[in-house]
Amino acid sequence: MTLSINRLRHRYAGSPRSALDGVSLQAERGAVLGLLGPNGAGKTTLISLLAGVLPVQEGEILVDGEPLQALRARKPTHMAVAPQEYAFYATLSVRENLATFAAACRLPAARARTRIEACLAFAQLERFASARAERLSGGLKRRLNLAIALLAEPGVILFDEPTVGVDPQSRAFILDAIRDLARQGVTVVYTSHYMDEIEAIADRVAIIDHGQVLRAGPLADLLAQDATRLTVAAEGMAPEALTALLARLGPVERRGELVSIELTHTPASAVFATMEAAGIQVRHAELGRQNLEELFMALTHRSLRDDE
Numbered sequence: 125m126t127l128s129i130n131r132l133r134h135r136y137a138g139s140p141r142s143a144l145d146g147v148s149l150q151a152e153r154g155a156v157l158g159l160l161g162p163n164g165a166g167k168t169t170l171i172s173l174l175a176g177v178l179p180v181q182e183g184e185i186l187v188d189g190e191p192l193q194a195l196r197a198r199k200p201t202h203m204a205v206a207p208q209e210y211a212f213y214a215t216l217s218v219r220e221n222l223a224t225f226a227a228a229c230r231l232p233a234a235r236a237r238t239r240i241e242a243c244l245a246f247a248q249l250e251r252f253a254s255a256r257a258e259r260l261s262g263g264l265k266r267r268l269n270l271a272i273a274l275l276a277e278p279g280v281i282l283f284d285e286p287t288v289g290v291d292p293q294s295r296a297f298i299l300d301a302i303r304d305l306a307r308q309g310v311t312v313v314y315t316s317h318y319m320d321e322i323e324a325i326a327d328r329v330a331i332i333d334h335g336q337v338l339r340a341g342p343l344a345d346l347l348a349q350d351a352t353r354l355t356v357a358a359e360g361m362a363p364e365a366l367t368a369l370l371a372r373l374g375p376v377e378r379r380g381e382l383v384s385i386e387l388t389h390t391p392a393s394a395v396f397a398t399m400e401a402a403g404i405q406v407r408h409a410e411l412g413r414q415n416l417e418e419l420f421m422a423l424t425h426r427s428l429r430d431d432e
Contacts, residue, residue: 127151129183133146135181144335154311160420165424167315170332175203202279206284215257221268266287281312286302323416329346338424343416353411356382
């Protein structure tokens with residue numbers, strides 16, 4: 125199923141600006157779209173619109189060309205959400221939770237039994253089927269969220285920060301499980317603040333801020349669009365002075381003792397010649413393209429955000 129988001133705009137009552145301002149994105153069947161943005165970027169609003177929590181004010185959401193509202197009326201369980209919050213009944217057991225949500229999805233009894241066993245197996249929760257949900261570890265609770273989202277075999281799944289507060293083993297398991305879902309043909313939209321997760325599982329990446337898409341496309345293409353960077357550390361000159369020196373040659377960025385310069389119009393040899401002429405001894409040098417975190421920081425200007 126192809127999920128198409130076209131020119132979405134949304135403004136909350138009383139807000140001076142739009143939470144979403146003409147967002148257009150596409151998520152393909154059998155692929156993971158990684159959605160990145162700082163607090164207040166519009167991610168939560170976008171997920172809420174996709175999940176049907178908020179009505180579409182302007183623009184459209186299509187699934188294989190069909191308006192999402194019409195698809196929901198015809199097949200309410202075709203799109204599922206695995207939210208950041210724990211979305212189950214704490215006092216029920218794992219199996220009782222799955223049975224409750226299977227009933228909410230109106231699964232026939234025979235299919236419900238089959239799907240409960242399949243979801244327990246997929247999330248590797250068989251040993252904990254009789255355990256009360258409130259007694260599970262953080263990682264197991266996330267896996268229960270995942271199992272519930274899969275009950276009705278949705279074609280599109282939205283994952284909103286699904287690894288918050290889990291141990292490294294559970295985190296790795298959840299990421300592997302999501303990649304498996306995509307390989308099985310599910311369309312996945314995945315939001316996270318963890319850049320390494322997006323790099324590990326996403327086929328396409330979209331970076332949004334202030335309600336607008338700043339960059340979107342295959343990850344390799346996004347990183348290839350930016351200039352080659354030279355990152356250096358030096359003996360004999362403070363990083364502040366080195367930053368000022370190299371700023372004459374091109375855009376620079378300082379990270380602790382390391383200074384990076386974009387080689388858009390200046391060859392690396394000219395940078396080294398400038399440093400040598402200034403009596404600087406190069407202690408560390410690295411030539412390559414920026415990673416996802418560097419791209420994200422450059423696009424969002426590193427400002428601290430406290431609002432969502």
